[in-house]
Amino acid sequence: MAKTVDQYFDDLRGTRVWRSIFRSGTGSSTLKRALAIQQNVFLHLFSTKVRTRMLSFSATWYLGTLTLGTFLILVATGIPLMLYYHPSVPQAYADTKDLQFVVSSGLFLRNLHRWAAHAMVFLVFAHMFKVFYRGAYRAPREFNWVIGVILLLITLLLSYTGYLLPWDQLAYWAITVGSNIASAVPLMGNKIHFLLLGGNAVNANALLRFYVLHCMILPLTAMFFVAIHFWRIRKDGGLYSHASEPATLRARAASGAAAGKEAQ
Amino acid sequence: MKEILKSFWQKLFGDSVRAFGVVSLVFLASLAIAPAKNFFSEWRHYQHGYLRMIRNRSDANTLQRHFQGGIQQIWLPELGVTDRCTSCHVGLKEAGLTDVGTQPFRKHPAIPHAIDQFGCTVCHRGQGAATTVAEAHNSTLAWEQPILPAKYIESSCGECHRGSVPGTPQLTQGRQLLSRYGCVHCHTVKRPDGSTMKPTDDPPSLSHIADKTSREWVYAWLKDPQAYATTATMPNFKLSDDDARDMSAFLIANSTPLPGDTATLTAKPASDPAAGPSLYGESFCASCHAVQNAAGNLVGGDVGPELTRVGSKVKPEWLQAWLRSPRVYDAETAMPHYRFSDPQVATLSGFLLAKADSDLLANVHLDAATPQQIAHGKRLVSDYGCASCHEIAGIKKPENFAPELSRIGSKPVTQLIFLPGMPHTLPDYIAGKIKQPRAFSPGLKMPQYSFGPAQIDALTTALLALNDRASTLPPSLTVPAVPESSYEPAGKAGKLMSDLACFSCHRINGHGGTMAPDLTWEGSSVQRQWLVEFLKNPNTLRPSLIRRMPRFNLTDGEVKELTDYMMTVYQSPSVDRDSMLLSGYTPGQIELGKQLFYGKYSCQGCHIVDTKTDKGYIGPTLTHVGSRLTAAWIFEWMKNPQALRPGTAEPNRAMSDGDARALTAFLISQKGGAKQEVAKK
Numbered sequence: 022m023a024k025t026v027d028q029y030f031d032d033l034r035g036t037r038v039w040r041s042i043f044r045s046g047t048g049s050s051t052l053k054r055a056l057a058i059q060q061n062v063f064l065h066l067f068s069t070k071v072r073t074r075m076l077s078f079s080a081t082w083y084l085g086t087l088t089l090g091t092f093l094i095l096v097a098t099g100i101p102l103m104l105y106y107h108p109s110v111p112q113a114y115a116d117t118k119d120l121q122f123v124v125s126s127g128l129f130l131r132n133l134h135r136w137a138a139h140a141m142v143f144l145v146f147a148h149m150f151k152v153f154y155r156g157a158y159r160a161p162r163e164f165n166w167v168i169g170v171i172l173l174l175i176t177l178l179l180s181y182t183g184y185l186l187p188w189d190q191l192a193y194w195a196i197t198v199g200s201n202i203a204s205a206v207p208l209m210g211n212k213i214h215f216l217l218l219g220g221n222a223v224n225a226n227a228l229l230r231f232y233v234l235h236c237m238i239l240p241l242t243a244m245f246f247v248a249i250h251f252w253r254i255r256k257d258g259g260l261y262s263h264a265s266e267p268a269t270l271r272a273r274a275a276s277g278a279a280a281g282k283e284a285q
Numbered sequence: 286m287k288e289i290l291k292s293f294w295q296k297l298f299g300d301s302v303r304a305f306g307v308v309s310l311v312f313l314a315s316l317a318i319a320p321a322k323n324f325f326s327e328w329r330h331y332q333h334g335y336l337r338m339i340r341n342r343s344d345a346n347t348l349q350r351h352f353q354g355g356i357q358q359i360w361l362p363e364l365g366v367t368d369r370c371t372s373c374h375v376g377l378k379e380a381g382l383t384d385v386g387t388q389p390f391r392k393h394p395a396i397p398h399a400i401d402q403f404g405c406t407v408c409h410r411g412q413g414a415a416t417t418v419a420e421a422h423n424s425t426l427a428w429e430q431p432i433l434p435a436k437y438i439e440s441s442c443g444e445c446h447r448g449s450v451p452g453t454p455q456l457t458q459g460r461q462l463l464s465r466y467g468c469v470h471c472h473t474v475k476r477p478d479g480s481t482m483k484p485t486d487d488p489p490s491l492s493h494i495a496d497k498t499s500r501e502w503v504y505a506w507l508k509d510p511q512a513y514a515t516t517a518t519m520p521n522f523k524l525s526d527d528d529a530r531d532m533s534a535f536l537i538a539n540s541t542p543l544p545g546d547t548a549t550l551t552a553k554p555a556s557d558p559a560a561g562p563s564l565y566g567e568s569f570c571a572s573c574h575a576v577q578n579a580a581g582n583l584v585g586g587d588v589g590p591e592l593t594r595v596g597s598k599v600k601p602e603w604l605q606a607w608l609r610s611p612r613v614y615d616a617e618t619a620m621p622h623y624r625f626s627d628p629q630v631a632t633l634s635g636f637l638l639a640k641a642d643s644d645l646l647a648n649v650h651l652d653a654a655t656p657q658q659i660a661h662g663k664r665l666v667s668d669y670g671c672a673s674c675h676e677i678a679g680i681k682k683p684e685n686f687a688p689e690l691s692r693i694g695s696k697p698v699t700q701l702i703f704l705p706g707m708p709h710t711l712p713d714y715i716a717g718k719i720k721q722p723r724a725f726s727p728g729l730k731m732p733q734y735s736f737g738p739a740q741i742d743a744l745t746t747a748l749l750a751l752n753d754r755a756s757t758l759p760p761s762l763t764v765p766a767v768p769e770s771s772y773e774p775a776g777k778a779g780k781l782m783s784d785l786a787c788f789s790c791h792r793i794n795g796h797g798g799t800m801a802p803d804l805t806w807e808g809s810s811v812q813r814q815w816l817v818e819f820l821k822n823p824n825t826l827r828p829s830l831i832r833r834m835p836r837f838n839l840t841d842g843e844v845k846e847l848t849d850y851m852m853t854v855y856q857s858p859s860v861d862r863d864s865m866l867l868s869g870y871t872p873g874q875i876e877l878g879k880q881l882f883y884g885k886y887s888c889q890g891c892h893i894v895d896t897k898t899d900k901g902y903i904g905p906t907l908t909h910v911g912s913r914l915t916a917a918w919i920f921e922w923m924k925n926p927q928a929l930r931p932g933t934a935e936p937n938r939a940m941s942d943g944d945a946r947a948l949t950a951f952l953i954s955q956k957g958g959a960k961q962e963v964a965k966k
Contacts, residue, residue: 115367118412118414118415119414122369122414122415122416122417123356123358123369123416125323126319126320126323128322129319129322130319189427
């Protein structure tokens, strides 16, 4: 009798190597499946159980997942782009030209990074609108909403810092204008401006600073908050669904009890 | 319809396996676009085309061996060059491709610079890093500087070569025109090396204009300078009749008399049909002044003004005073002070005054000027910036009257206003501005020049070379110009030389004109007696030249003064005049020299020793060279002519001392003996 594909997977999961890596063993009992999620450092951020209804398109329009998708695309394209890019004044523009003209599929890489960045900003906003209009920001999810706002700011900062890196006229003047806006802050505006650019004008220091922010500090911060964001979804009782919210259930139970009383 | 769509949807995304498959396929196809675009790139297309083209040629093997596939690049970090032009222009260095006329496979014309050492965009501009035609050649959003049209290519030579450089006639002409037509009077032009371009047109002072000419002529001239003289460098200001009337009124009223000019005629202008032209010819006026002949061709030089209609312009009193002593009226003039006798002045002035054009002033009728007209004329004269070029009593020379052009070649296209239908490029803008300056906006003051297309291209070329890159090149990459020295000879002889305007034609110690020979080492090169005779009665040394040294009618004292000075001061440190004898060579040496002259070195190709047999018209005639040059000079000249006079046409034949000595002996024996014997008889 031929084994099914599932049986092959079960055999694989039973091997010693597999067991040494993943602590949860074979078996498809609810406990085993819950353990498989809970004992994995990445998966334990997610809920061990999800209602099937919440996986349908209409529940979330997949906006959060799509945002994560664009973020992953940005990481995946950003790393090869870093291999071709020097954050120095004489090289930066020439490197973007090289990406356009001589690096195999370099233009594709760069355009994908750029369009994914645009898409990510759009999706973040769409995600927040969806959350807002569904009322999913309310208790007990207030803190996750705050994390979301921080993630929005990080996304915008990532866009802004990335904008300078091609080192063309558009970038130069956009950053000049942007940093001048920062200097309009009362009392400490000029300090912020100086800190942001590493000087009084957009120059080599600003380019290096923006590069480090764009490729190191901001992505790592974003990952940190994304992890908290996902973990809080589980802690806050999974994805928001009006029908299964405690308040709704309580209200329903109360009205059900009332109806029962009346029936009695 | 809805049913069809629904079933189609079911077929593609009906279950999760189908959906996964379809999405994967779409994703894969979209991913394949990038490598496909890479594979079907333009440079690959051109390289295939090149290989197809050379396949059937006889030199296919050589070309195939030289060919390298893939993206090619010339990388010169110190020049900021990353040029990938050679990815498509594959045949640039193939000497064998002379018959190929289609781009991008044409061979590059021979130039003194190696492509590998300079790249392409240094001269041609455009975007060197690009590997597509449109990006490399055109102005795009990400690259403003398009490729430089081939007809202005010499402007790129001028960015590094600050002085004149051989092989760039258009650039040299353009730079000369900027000075010659007085553009730089109004427009400041600082060269990339920091020096300021100086005008060479020498516009006359108008402070004493009434001595020289009539108000009617001034009016006609203001209306259309080229009607008086086609070669006039003064542009046409397109003045209305009233404006020209008022300006001429002001200029005449503003003029003050000079004592010499208004003296009554001491010699009546004589009209002698034979003596006039002959004196004009003997004095070699035509070396500097041009006259239109009956066929309409200009004959003569362009140092002084054209004289075709001079009789309609100048007053006889002024002309005679001028011929007697030009420096009284204009201390800086290039005109030499001829020592004409009174009858000669009468003859020459009569001859020149007869060169009149009755049509020129026929329709000019001016009433006496009113004070209002004079005041209006004065305002116009300062509005049009006349004093930028001309000295006018009571009007200050305006500073920065027109925009500075020191960086015009880098002016961003976005800052320019183009005429309708004009291509939006900087070269087209500059050429258009020179062609029709007033068309760009009403109220512009720049006058209309009468440049031909070649002159406009030359000017555009010279102006395009004045750009940011030229000004910021490190000194190691530039070839500096040899600055005009401010050398002035000293003492009495020096005064005499400036009175005779020697420097209008001759060059000494880096100062002066280039029409006549450089005299810096004249004291080492010629024999004293010859110089004395020559100054008294100059004869021509080079048979092919039309422009010659005029006779100034010098006195013996003046000749001695000049000769003493030149023989003492203009000595070359590398030639000891007295180290070799002027006679006493053995017949054997002379005969050997003669054989070398006609045999090994074939000097008769350019020089004449024997007027019967030799046909050389390029170099000076050598029939009397033995009484002209010193032996030491001839000897050193034979060994290395360029060391004595850089740039001379005489080739360096790397002669041995023995050959040079024999030739010196032969040449020193050429004293024009036959002629002297005749004279003795």
